[in-house]
Amino acid sequence: MRRRDFLGIFAGFALWPSFAKEEHSKPVIGFLSSRTPEDSARIVAAFRKGLTEAGYVEGQDATIAYRWAEGDYERLPALAAEIVRLKPSVLIAAGGEPSALAAKAASAEIPTVFSVGGDPVKIGLVRSMNRPGGNMTGVSLLATELEAKRLGILHELLPRAKVLGVLIDREFQESGTQILEITRAAEDIEQPVEIVYASNDDDLAIVFERLKTVGAEGLLVCASPFFDTRGKHIVAFEAQERLPAIHQFREYAVQGALMSYGVSPPDGYRQIGLYAGQILKGISPSDLPVVQPTTFEFVINAKAAGVAGLDIPASLLARADEVIQ
Incomplete structure (x- = not known):
């Protein structure tokens, strides 16, 4: 070498x-x-x-x-x-x-x-x-602080609904705040709601049947990490039942839900x-201060509306940041 x-x-x-x-x-x-x-x-x-x-x-x-x-x-x-x-x-x-x-x-x-x-x-x-x-x-x-706003949007879409379903994850730490916000908002707009709870897959199967039994005409899915992991499953139920629903994130509307309102x-x-x-x-x-968002996105899935046989009010379409065709 x-x-x-x-x-x-x-x-x-x-x-x-x-x-x-x-x-x-x-x-x-x-x-x-x-x-x-x-x-x-x-x-x-x-x-x-x-x-x-x-x-x-x-x-x-x-x-x-x-x-x-x-x-x-x-x-x-x-x-x-x-x-x-x-x-x-x-x-x-x-x-x-x-x-x-x-x-x-x-x-x-x-x-x-x-x-x-x-x-x-x-x-x-x-x-x-x-x-x-x-x-x-x-x-x-701010996902959990917008539940009343989401309920208001759903009510605007379905002003004559006899009952709207509200899905909450009781194991989520913010569920108490969500229940309080939803209850107050429902009273303010005089909208009957049926609150159902799910924290696992077995619960979801039960509440899906419950929503059908009570004749829910729309659904608010409240913010929850668990629901985010089961998003496709929840949206599939909505599509099957032609149930208009609103969620917290755009991803849900992309997957086929009717609407989403929240931050990005x-x-x-x-x-x-x-x-x-x-x-x-x-x-x-x-x-480093805790950061809060200043912009929100309202998304409507027009295809989901067509499947559900719904005409989206012009007032909602005008406010939408994105309409998915």
Whole structure:
């Protein structure tokens, strides 16, 4: 072997520890979600976009460890503990209050960025919106605070409905607020409602039959991570029964539901990615205010309306941000 070749090989061995150290020092980001990878594809892409804009590309500058509860909230504490054992530099609690509360219980030290549907101050995640304090900050998508608005839109579509169904996940932390909002709103507009509850697949089968029995003429599906994981199943029931329904996110209307009204989750998750990057650069979560959306999207699926034999009022069509043909 020539001396030059030997020195080259030796130099390669000499450099190897530095490369190994660099690989080992790549920050780990924990990603805990109450949902599934399939129904979260768009928000994960938005999160990666925000993270990239902050200077961190998954696989190159950071490693992301994903854990999915797939709609089963009871799995979240164990999944959160798994992530904590990885000693991540930042933890993302995605998919609403169940993930955020599991992350809070798992660690009071790991910087955490959450996505919730309601008020993070009320459930004890942060001290205030502008000055979170502690190790947590994030985004409130206002998903659970718009139930009365959604009921009003459904009533506008079906002003003479004898009864409207309302589907609520009783295991979801914000269900109490949802029930209160729906009850008050229904009284204000003098609209009879039938509230039904589902937190698992067996429950869904029962409430579907209940909605048929009471003759529900429309359906409000309230915000819930569990319902997001069963979106296609719920929308299939609506299509089968020609039941006009309104949901929280655009994805439901794309899948075939009649309407959706709420914020755009990708916008919120892009912000979560930006916050994760800022934390990796040394900024404390306590210095990053909780973000709330300022824009909302109202989507109507015209094809679903045709299948249900409905004429959408001009007043609703004029307000729609998107009409899916």
